[in-house]
Amino acid sequence: MLLPRGGAWGEEASASVRSRGAEPIVCPLIGFEAVPIAPSLARLAAGGYAWVVVTSPRAAAALTDAAVPAATRIAAVGRATAAALRELGLEPAFVPAEESARGLLAEWPDAGPRANRADAHPEGGAGGADVLRRGRASVDDSAAPAEHPGRVLWPRSSEAAPTIREGLEALGHRVDDPVAYRTVPLAPGAEARERILAGEVDYALVTSGSVARALAAAVPAGTIPAVTIGPRTTREARAAGIHVRYEAADRNVGGMLDAIEQGREPEGE
Template sequence: MSTAMGGPRVAVLRSEDRAAPLAHALVEAGAVPVLCPLIANELPADPEQRVFLAEQLAALAEGHFAWVAFTSVSTVRALVAIAGEAGEGQDTALKVSAVTKVAAVGKATARALEAAGVTVDLLPHAEHSARGLLAEWPVPEDTAFAAVLLPAADLAAPTLRDGLLERGWRPVDLMAYRTVDAPGDPELLLSVPVPGQPAVAAPSGLERLSPAELAAALAAGTLDAAILTSPSTARRVAVLLDGRESATGFIAIGPRTAKEALAHGLRVDAVAKTTDPAGLAGALAAREAAERKQP
């Protein structure tokens, strides 16, 4: 379906603070983004949890961990925010000891870490996911120094933790932020910008939908595609559809999100090869090209 602007209408369901770069990438690919944030990211509300986070960051800086793994850009942002609260400065305050190796799940996460002054030692080549990290993770050389810090969202899957346990590592879970339904609590929202990425506004004049309007559009097929950037977003879409079938196909950011979408009856038309905005826009473009070739 084409619009007055000439391109497919694509729903961007990412949180408000992360939607703009993806919207720009879609515009560059010839699509017309439609904004409807379904989830938001919040820092922990419990003061004791914030203190615990700061203590774990201090331990990370002091070399108490053999590895630390970052599985999203949001995790980097959350730890930068907590480090700033702890009085260690702002934006580039995330400190990792020289004895600790750093793993990043994908290129966007690696770029955010490096912009924050953190060197990345492991970036999976084949698959940018927890499975991809595990496929390339080494075995521990010293079981006495085998602790791995795993900062992540409250809804993070245990894939990486369980795999590391099987390989003889000692994973330490750390809840860095919470995933909630949008719009979230303004006092707790994760508002720290992505390190190294200037704050950008979404393209002007974009259409916005409420969650109810989104569900109706998906069911009616008046959108050409919707982009799922996390398993929690897929679950939220399924709740909004409330048993209705979506006539609109979905683009998934990675295999885990695609699996979650399929488990909830959502049709996945494409899975991005990389998790950055360019990768998502490329997956949409590839789907559009494949559809044009069909008789």
């Protein structure tokens, strides 16, 4: 089983693969470059956002040491992202049942700037007691009410589709979406490439369009069937020329492995 990312994700995915009786081959095909978003973080610290929307663990890293006012709520697209936020001391107020941009928008709990915002201060005020410590910084938001009551910060990948921004704008929110990181392709290691070309890899777990494009660039077309994390990744993988064999119902590694065991083909097939 080819795992296209290393680090903590690769370690956890490897453990999951081994638990199913398969052999993981960690072969990072993408890397990440952080992009500073200091102006947005300064606005956040000053109480300028009602919500922060985080759509990946990598985006969560952009909030390391960020000062988040107690009245600002955080939305995480799924459980893995929520876990990454909690490691930073940030507790999500909202995690959709369907772990996708579509699910986040469909289940969005705030009707927008026209909604009643009385719940933002459950104790009836925004004084010093409402300051919430996040990471290594804290801020008193009582002196800096949100400039725009429906304003949302969405730190995103350079390759992110506009789904989140367009969906929240349709709900009446104003969205700031600074690029917080860039995805860069990596060449596979010599040993991994040899095993791929020797036909020793049964499936590649493809977790995003950027992984799909990197895989397509790294190995000849049709070399490895892919298991994708969801419909959007399936579409992007096919556009890159990759054969998609299975598609996960649950958007995580466990769901991808379940798809193999259950023979779950992409939706609509």
